[in-house]
Every structure is written in structure tokens, then in C-alpha cells.
Amino acid sequence: MRTPRFRRTEPKGRTAEERANAKVSRPDAREKKVCRPRHVHSDHRTSIAPAKKRAAALVSQWHRSVRSAAPPPPRPSSGSRPQETPKLTSKRIDILSDSTGETAEKVVRAAMLQFPHSGVDLRLHTRVRTKDAARPILERAAQDGALVVFTVVSPELREFLHVASYEMKVEALDLIGSLIGKLSVYLDRPPINMPSGMLPLSDEYFRRIEAVEFTVKSDDGKEPRNFKKADIVLVGVSRTSKTPLSTLLAQRGLKVANLPLVLGVMTPPELEEAPQDRIVGLTIGLDPLVEIRKARLRQLGMSVDTAYGLKEQVKEELDYADRIFKAHPSWPVVDVTGRAIEETAVIILETLKEREAAKNSVRPPT
Amino acid sequence: MRTPRFRRTEPKGRTAEERANAKVSRPDAREKKVCRPRHVHSDHRTSIAPAKKRAAALVSQWHRSVRSAAPPPPRPSSGSRPQETPKLTSKRIDILSDSTGETAEKVVRAAMLQFPHSGVDLRLHTRVRTKDAARPILERAAQDGALVVFTVVSPELREFLHVASYEMKVEALDLIGSLIGKLSVYLDRPPINMPSGMLPLSDEYFRRIEAVEFTVKSDDGKEPRNFKKADIVLVGVSRTSKTPLSTLLAQRGLKVANLPLVLGVMTPPELEEAPQDRIVGLTIGLDPLVEIRKARLRQLGMSVDTAYGLKEQVKEELDYADRIFKAHPSWPVVDVTGRAIEETAVIILETLKEREAAKNSVRPPT
Structure with a gap:
């Protein structure tokens, strides 16, 4: 499906003897302190x-x-x-x-x-x-x-x-x-x-550290009360890159929370109470998602026939997410299909910026 | 204590009118699609x-x-x-x-x-x-x-x-x-x-995504059973940068778990069962840690006289961590005092590399 960016190289380990020889032939090797x-x-x-x-x-x-x-x-x-x-x-x-x-x-x-x-x-x-x-x-x-x-x-x-x-x-x-x-x-x-x-550590550094801590603790809907404190709340079904996207945005100093949309599970009330202009929906194409889910199941050593990887089930989930997104027209919805998280992150930031600019403008851009 | 790296600038917001004027004077502004x-x-x-x-x-x-x-x-x-x-x-x-x-x-x-x-x-x-x-x-x-x-x-x-x-x-x-x-x-x-x-997304990309997901889920000792699957297990008292260090290392494709050392709380048995050469202790100077803890308490709106920020309590915690480190002489211990996490991450990687090299060498480096 995807071609790897790098050669799939499987370096063979040297034998202990070869390594020892290599080591011995380095007269400049020297012991270093652990905490230098x-x-x-x-x-x-x-x-x-x-x-x-x-x-x-x-x-x-x-x-x-x-x-x-x-x-x-x-x-x-x-x-x-x-x-x-x-x-x-x-x-x-x-x-x-x-x-x-x-x-x-x-x-x-x-x-x-x-x-x-x-x-x-x-x-x-x-x-x-x-x-x-x-x-x-x-x-x-x-x-x-x-x-x-x-x-x-x-x-x-x-x-x-x-x-x-x-x-x-x-x-x-x-x-x-x-x-x-x-x-x-x-x-x-x-x-x-x-x-x-x-250089001394900057305010920006400490803000970034704080954002990462907030984000890790607010992963996977674990802290719904953090939704209203977050700069961005990402919402989407399983395997739409919520976690890696959240930590990537956190590296830029943003406090991010994320919430998985699970079929049949109501979203927590904290989501409606959070500032709606900070919530972003994530979506993905049906077939790519089925592929990703099946790969995930194989990786976990589970049967690919588990509901999690079945096309009908996945479609129902995406439809469910879609209904939630339609009920919240103020949330931008970003399609992550085939995108690296770095690219999705840029799109999210641009989308929110445009929204902010439009909100601040008296008349909408033509 | 620390001087900020950047000027502390507090940009004043423009008035709505000013923003509108600025906007109107941009005839090239155009609407963009959300998912371009x-x-x-x-x-x-x-x-x-x-x-x-x-x-x-x-x-x-x-x-x-x-x-x-x-x-x-x-x-x-x-x-x-x-x-x-x-x-x-x-x-x-x-x-x-x-x-x-x-x-x-x-x-x-x-x-x-x-x-x-x-x-x-x-x-x-x-x-x-x-x-x-x-x-x-x-x-x-x-x-x-x-x-x-x-x-x-x-x-x-x-x-x-x-x-x-x-x-x-x-x-x-x-x-x-x-x-x-x-x-x-x-x-x-x-x-x-x-x-x-x-370019197509690489194997390295997917490995990195997987590492980030593993790491976020294994934060704060939440998944002790992941210790044996992790590439690195970070161990230290509260506020020794475990979480941001973990996610930073994960960005490099490493699966990282971390465990807080809490006074009076036994470490889980999974820690002893994990490969000991992947465990790294984190330590920090007493006074800096007290400062960081007090700042944290202020930030949370709590009294700085809470045990968490009291010097005697913090010292006991560090002593406790020290005893655990001494009982595990194979763990390298890295001092994070005054270091940016980027620097600590490099030290951890170098330390583990040297350890690996020493292990592979028949005679130790002179």
C-alpha cells in the first residue's frame, strides 16, 4: 500500500569478537561520566x-x-x-x-x-x-x-x-x-x-512544558473537566490521530484535550460547556480507516473480524461522528486521510486562525 | 529567578473597528476552504x-x-x-x-x-x-x-x-x-x-506515531504492564520532567513509560520484572525542586505550605528516591536540575548508548 520512505535495512549484529576488535582498535575511546x-x-x-x-x-x-x-x-x-x-x-x-x-x-x-x-x-x-x-x-x-x-x-x-x-x-x-x-x-x-x-530557560519553554503535561493528562477523554481549559479539543472516532496530533500541538505550547467518539456512548456534558470555537472534529475516509483498524488488530494479535475492524461497524461509527459534527456546525471538521500529523496540525491552526479572523472582522471576507 | 528568554510583551488587542479597517484594507483577503x-x-x-x-x-x-x-x-x-x-x-x-x-x-x-x-x-x-x-x-x-x-x-x-x-x-x-x-x-x-x-508516509513515521501513543498511555505509572515493552522507563519524584521528557523521546520513535516515586508507596512489581538496563532514574536538586513545587502550588491556587512544597517533605521524598536508586545500581541516574528537557533527553540517550557499548565490549573502555 504505502512504500516506505527509507530502505528497509536489517543491520546484522556483529559478533562479540568483531565488536571487541572494533573497540580495541579505538585507542581514543574513553570512559565518560554518566551525568556529565x-x-x-x-x-x-x-x-x-x-x-x-x-x-x-x-x-x-x-x-x-x-x-x-x-x-x-x-x-x-x-x-x-x-x-x-x-x-x-x-x-x-x-x-x-x-x-x-x-x-x-x-x-x-x-x-x-x-x-x-x-x-x-x-x-x-x-x-x-x-x-x-x-x-x-x-x-x-x-x-x-x-x-x-x-x-x-x-x-x-x-x-x-x-x-x-x-x-x-x-x-x-x-x-x-x-x-x-x-x-x-x-x-x-x-x-x-x-x-x-x-541560555536561561524561557517563559515560552515553561509554557510548553505545562502544555505537554496538560495534554497528556487530557488524552482520550480522561479529563472532561479540562475541556473548558483547553486551547483545542479534538474529537473523532478511534484511529483519527487524536493522540499524536494533541502532543504535536502541545509542543507548540497549546493545551490540547481529546475525546474519542464511541458508537452508543454519549459525549460528556463538559463538551457542550466548553468554548465551541475551540473544538475541532477529525474525520477520515471509510476504506483507509478500515485498513488502519485491521492493521491495528493484527498488531495486537487479534482477529481482523472483530467489530472494530469490520467495514459495516466502522461505517456506523463514522456516520455517528458525522451526525455529531452536523449537530455542531461551528466545529471545523478536518479530514486526516493520508495526511501526516504535521500537515493536519498546520490545517487545524490555519482553520482556527481564519475563524478567529472572520469573527474579528465586521464584514466577512469576500 | 530565571530571566525570560523573550521580552515579556503584552500586545494590546486592537479595537473591533481597527481590526475591521485593517481587514477592509486587504482587498486580497479571500475565503478559504476548511479542508483544503x-x-x-x-x-x-x-x-x-x-x-x-x-x-x-x-x-x-x-x-x-x-x-x-x-x-x-x-x-x-x-x-x-x-x-x-x-x-x-x-x-x-x-x-x-x-x-x-x-x-x-x-x-x-x-x-x-x-x-x-x-x-x-x-x-x-x-x-x-x-x-x-x-x-x-x-x-x-x-x-x-x-x-x-x-x-x-x-x-x-x-x-x-x-x-x-x-x-x-x-x-x-x-x-x-x-x-x-x-x-x-x-x-x-x-x-x-x-x-x-x-512523499508517502514512511515506516519511521508510523513507528513514531505508535511510540507517541504508547508513551501517552504509559504516563504516570498508569500502565505498569507496559514497563517490559518500553524502550525506556523513567523513574523519579513529582516534578522531575518525566512527562515532557517521555513525549520528547517518543517523538524520536522510542516507547517510553514513566513511574512517579511517591513516598510510602511501593513501586509496582512490574518495575523489577522489566529489563533493568532500560530504566533511568531522574533526580533534581532539593532547593530548585522546592521552588518548582511551590510555583506549582501557587499555580493551582493552593497554599505553598502544603506538604508537597515543604522542604522537609521534599527532602524525604528525594531521600526515598535516592534509596531506590542505590538499591538499583544498574540504573543510570540523570540530574535534571536547570536543564532543558532537550538536553536531558540527549544525556539519557548518550548514557544508554555508552552502557550498551560497554556491555558489547569484551573489555571495558580504558
Whole structure:
């Protein structure tokens, strides 16, 4: 039905011996503290094509190369320049950040969508804030022929990365430097040049945390009394993405509650008491929903002939939801069929914004 | 205690009349469908310094200029070139994306952290996939003196944006073009040039959705039987960021359960039965926790002298948690004091990765 965006790769685990050899050949490996102070940098790898089977060891998906079946070639100790530069068989992108690397990783992953099935290994180097911390990363990238992408706000460190990568013949790309430069000109003021991880936590941060807590506690109709406190109340039958949509919107600082519509179960009175312009209905095509429900049943090890997955039953449910939506013409109804939750979230926000704008306008837009 | 990252701006609402005038002066305003098809673009605005009071109308934070107290200057109709270009009093960044604009917004927000209190208005234009859709956005940016930042994968549209912004004298920045170019050279293959919003949903996407659902349902110790199915189980006293950390990790495709440690309440037997190398303890400094608890009580309208916020009580709780952690030396314990959840999440992932690596190594790293 759907084609996977990434190659379905099943990395074979190395044998214990291979792993041991690989480990031994890394003279630069060193023990790290569990709770390291802020200034210590470190790296974790994250694979574009993680092992599909979840039974695989925890977090192995972050540090296993896609083609890790063969042990890596022996590596000269960090700091010495090798006579020859053994290139990796598989491609690797080193993401170097002075904070958590979240933004950089997001951009790289977005760009990588344009190169499906590329089997590229992403390696994240976080809290890199000094030349001494950055140099070995560039050196390894040079040895392995990896591409380096960085988000660093210190002009000195940025300059160092530009110069050193040029000298070491490492392909490197500054992800945020031009933007900060443009912003500085546009806003006519200098940047503060402080890594975001070192900035004090903002009001916006705490509002977001609060929104996430509210939203998780108000999932699945569990707290109907929260409907009137919510910024958005999502309403729809089972498997219309209510939960993931709610948490995604919560990441933007919105308090979201959601309520499943269940055939034969009355909606709680709190729904009518909540501000009606904050309620959004979710709907989905009948056939896609039947497919999703059947897949869900298979996943749970249940028979696909359970009422939950039967077309007639699902149709009745959707009709029931439809009647509720028709009885509340002020609720916008968003069709989630075939949409990623990110797209549905944008549509919900736009819809509510337009509604708000229309409400505030004396005459409706023509 | 903490200084806010952004200016505490309280935008005054315009009067209904001002809003009406502003609306009437936009001859290009048009009605939009609630559930628009994928190819239709639209925009919503998102403010860097949203109104603090949540009582303000819903989603107004996305489309209210920080300095919206004064109505905007009358605008010539879209398409005609004005004789003079009236500049905005407040600065604006137009984010133009061929998909949801999520990545672009994230990068711009990260860069804006380097210019605190700048009161810049962000405006998001999503699903812009044609020159006809892009042109009016550039024209308005030219009129208003806004900065344009874009993430567009079509080479034709990207080229158009470069050329047209130059001709219209609009400051514009291509956020992803150089990266896609570099990747194309590095991977030695052409990009598919398809907006991510038009790509089929990936296995990774569905795994992430499933992880979020699992995590929300396993919050707050509600599903102890899920401990053994979880990738990570977070354990800690109240207000150690368990819930927001769990959902953040879930966004990365990890199934997370969390369990609050409550003084005098035994941990459920399922915790001992779960794989111990997936359990992570969370701790926090006594004084910061007392502060956070008292703030929480104030927020709930309760007395700060409630046991929940009393130093002696909080200390007893932390001691209790500490005894549990000591009884489980295999659990890493992460101190969340003063850390953003994004940073704590990275530390947790690194810690588990190191543990995994150490387990797989025949001899421990030196």
C-alpha cells in the first residue's frame, strides 16, 4: 500500500569478537561520566535507516552503522595524520552542534528525504563548544570521508570550522551562520553568540512544558473537566490521530484535550460547556480507516473480524461522528486521510486562525 | 529567578473597528476552504513573543504582530508595485515552505534566540509550490520590508525565488538549497526534488506515531504492564520532567513509560520484572525542586505550605528516591536540575548508548 520512505535495512549484529576488535582498535575511546557537566561534549549516532525490529537492543539504532556487518577498518590514533585516508564504505554525516543538535538534525533529516534509500549514517556531536572539542571530529571526518554539517553560534569556533575543514579537505556546511548573519543585518544588531543550551530557560519553554503535561493528562477523554481549559479539543472516532496530533500541538505550547467518539456512548456534558470555537472534529475516509483498524488488530494479535475492524461497524461509527459534527456546525471538521500529523496540525491552526479572523472582522471576507 | 528568554510583551488587542479597517484594507483577503486540498498554499503567522496571558483568544498568538497596537498602514492591492515602499514598524520574517514549514520555523526560531527581545513577527507560508503562489508573498515582503527565508526543494521554484527576490530587492535566504546541493555531490546522486509533504508516509513515521501513543498511555505509572515493552522507563519524584521528557523521546520513535516515586508507596512489581538496563532514574536538586513545587502550588491556587512544597517533605521524598536508586545500581541516574528537557533527553540517550557499548565490549573502555 504505502512504500516506505527509507530502505528497509536489517543491520546484522556483529559478533562479540568483531565488536571487541572494533573497540580495541579505538585507542581514543574513553570512559565518560554518566551525568556529565554542561561543557563536556559527546556524540551519539543516529541512523537514517534504523533496524526495523524493535526487539533489537535498546538505542542501538543511534549508534549502529547501517552497514555495520563488517567491522570498520583499523583506525590510526586520533591526532596523527594517516598516510592514506581509508574511506568509509557507507556514507556518514557528522552533525556538530554547540547545543543539543536538535535543530541541525531536523534540517539534515529533512534534506535527506530528498535522497531516499541512501543508507547514510548520521552521527550527532552535541555541546561542541571549543576548538579542542571540534578538531578530533573534523580529523575523524577527514579520515573517514564523512560530510560535516554544523550549527555553532560562536564566530571564533565557526571561523575555525570553516578554515580547519578547508585545510583538512573535509566537506563541511555551516547550517545557521548565513541566517544569523542575515538576521544581524536585518535587525541591525549583533547576535549574542551564546549557544542556546546555555541560555536561561524561557517563559515560552515553561509554557510548553505545562502544555505537554496538560495534554497528556487530557488524552482520550480522561479529563472532561479540562475541556473548558483547553486551547483545542479534538474529537473523532478511534484511529483519527487524536493522540499524536494533541502532543504535536502541545509542543507548540497549546493545551490540547481529546475525546474519542464511541458508537452508543454519549459525549460528556463538559463538551457542550466548553468554548465551541475551540473544538475541532477529525474525520477520515471509510476504506483507509478500515485498513488502519485491521492493521491495528493484527498488531495486537487479534482477529481482523472483530467489530472494530469490520467495514459495516466502522461505517456506523463514522456516520455517528458525522451526525455529531452536523449537530455542531461551528466545529471545523478536518479530514486526516493520508495526511501526516504535521500537515493536519498546520490545517487545524490555519482553520482556527481564519475563524478567529472572520469573527474579528465586521464584514466577512469576500 | 530565571530571566525570560523573550521580552515579556503584552500586545494590546486592537479595537473591533481597527481590526475591521485593517481587514477592509486587504482587498486580497479571500475565503478559504476548511479542508483544503494539498496543493493549496496558505499562511499563518506565529509570533516570537506571544501574549503571555493564555486568556487571550485562541491561536491569536500565531497571527498577531508583537506591535499590533497600531493598525498597519493601508496597503496597495497585491500585484501592483507601490510608488513608495512603506516599511513595517516592527520587523517581520516570512517563512516560505513547500511543505509544513516545520523545519524552517525550527531553524529560524533557533537563530532568533541569538537576538533576544527583538520582537520579530514570524509569518509562515506553507505548501507554496508554484511561482504564482510564491510571487505575492515576495511582493508583500518587498512592500513591508520583510525578510524572506525559504525551504523549497523544486530547483525551478528555488531559482525563481533567488531571481525574483533579487529583482524585487527582497532580502531572502535559501535555508536548505546548499545542503541539498552538498548532499547531492557527497552522495553522488540527484535529489528527487519532491516536497516532503508529498512523499508517502514512511515506516519511521508510523513507528513514531505508535511510540507517541504508547508513551501517552504509559504516563504516570498508569500502565505498569507496559514497563517490559518500553524502550525506556523513567523513574523519579513529582516534578522531575518525566512527562515532557517521555513525549520528547517518543517523538524520536522510542516507547517510553514513566513511574512517579511517591513516598510510602511501593513501586509496582512490574518495575523489577522489566529489563533493568532500560530504566533511568531522574533526580533534581532539593532547593530548585522546592521552588518548582511551590510555583506549582501557587499555580493551582493552593497554599505553598502544603506538604508537597515543604522542604522537609521534599527532602524525604528525594531521600526515598535516592534509596531506590542505590538499591538499583544498574540504573543510570540523570540530574535534571536547570536543564532543558532537550538536553536531558540527549544525556539519557548518550548514557544508554555508552552502557550498551560497554556491555558489547569484551573489555571495558580504558
